[in-house]
Amino acid sequence: MRKRRISYLGALGLALAVAVPGSATAAGTQGVEAGFVPEFNGTVPIPPPTLEEPPGYTKGGTLYTRLFLEGFADPVPEAAIFDIHAPDELKFNTKGLAQCDPATIRNQDADNARSLCADALLGSGFAKAYLGGPVLEGDTVLFNGTPQNGNPTVLFHSTAGTPVTLIAEMQDSPLPGHGTLFHTLVAQSAGGAVPDGIPIVDTGFTISKKYVDRKLKKKAKKAKKKGNTKKARKLKKKSKKSWVQARCTDGTAVTRVEVTYTSGPAQSAETTQQCVP
DSSP, X not given: OOOEEOOOOGGGHHHHHHXXXXXXXXXXXXXXXXXXXXXXXXXXXXXXXXXXXXSSOOSOOXXXXXXXXXXXXXOOOOEEEEEEEEETTEEEOOTTOOOBOHHXXXXXXXXXXXXXXXXXXXXXXXXXXEOSSOEEEEEEEEEEEEEETTEEEEEEEEOSSSOEEEEEEEEEOOSTTEEEEEEEEOBGGGTSSBOTTOOEEEEEEEEOOEEEOHHHHHHHHHHHHTTOHHHHHHHHHHHEEESEEEOOOSSBOOEEEEEEESSSOOEEEEEOOEEEO
């Protein structure tokens, strides 16, 4: 049987949005660790395991990613815009999920942000900011955000150095073999939230979110009251969702990261995970 591959950085693209601060000419080597397991709140080892899944999407799962700059030195230019192209083997669900307004969590610490948007919480992790000498570490939390330009969003809230809230807009990727593009403005000079001159040199987080679409659950109850038990069971099953699901397909699924900087040339990178059906 031919081996297949699956890559699932996807929304993790978020962390990427602040985690690759250097340009192609800057000192330092970018490292990426990422993985998916089909269990909720699972532990994702690095390197990630080969997925052995039947045809179709998993019921849910856990995503992990860590992005870090090795051997960095001044100058360390910061990322301006991050475009993360997730493979079409990944499916992201946001319909029926609680939303967090970025204005609600701006300038809040991680605990307050988590409390203010608890129902929209997707995951958590850490980030390290380089301040020209010391490296400060802070917590990060991720949320399902309010729509922007008619598209779903993911909020990446970091407290490394200073609290910032980045917005990753989920668009359709124009690249063949990719499904979702996470478009994130990073540096303030590019319209983002990270102050110029404060690159994030290391970040990692885990995302695992299952939720109930209350509208579908309500429809299931109505169907049951009307005696349509078959429809009620179907709707109840559909109301139980996972923010991210993965599947195995023929060929190689690739997650592509394209980064532009406040100065210097752009960079790109890719990552994969093996999978057999």
